[in-house]
Amino acid sequence: MQGKHGAEAGTEELREEVDRARHELGETVEQLAAKADVKALAREKAEQARSRARDAAASAWQAAGSEETMARARQGGIVVASAGALAAAAVWMRRHRGSTRRVGPVRVRVRTGQRRAVKVRRTK
Numbered sequence: 478m479q480g481k482h483g484a485e486a487g488t489e490e491l492r493e494e495v496d497r498a499r500h501e502l503g504e505t506v507e508q509l510a511a512k513a514d515v516k517a518l519a520r521e522k523a524e525q526a527r528s529r530a531r532d533a534a535a536s537a538w539q540a541a542g543s544e545e546t547m548a549r550a551r552q553g554g555i556v557v558a559s560a561g562a563l564a565a566a567a568v569w570m571r572r573h574r575g576s577t578r579r580v581g582p583v584r585v586r587v588r589t590g591q592r593r594a595v596k597v598r599r600t601k
Contacts, residue, residue, distance in 0.1 A: 511517070540546060
């Protein structure tokens with residue numbers, strides 16, 4: 478025969494086990510709900526992306542502000558300016574040369590019995 482305390486001890490253990498199981502189940506449900514919350518996950522990912530972009534921008538600004546980078550930028554500007562000046566000079570020379578160019582004598586070959594020239598050739 479079982480006494481009163483033995484039955485209560487078994488029942489108490491079962492109640493504690495049920496309470497633990499409920500608690501674990503509640504935690505599992507909370508974890509699953511957190512994983513299923515797409516809006517919160519999207520917000521978190523967006524915040525991470527913004528943070529990475531801010532860090533990248535800050536490092537780019539820091540790198541751009543260094544003396545070495547500024548010197549290279551100035552040197553690059555000089556190269557671009559000189560290339561532009563050279564191109565402008567070439568265009569000016571081509572236009573100017575075209576207007577003052579002297580045309581040499583022209584040699585026209587006409588076959589007998591024809592009205593138009595067969596061959597026109599400039600001679601130097």
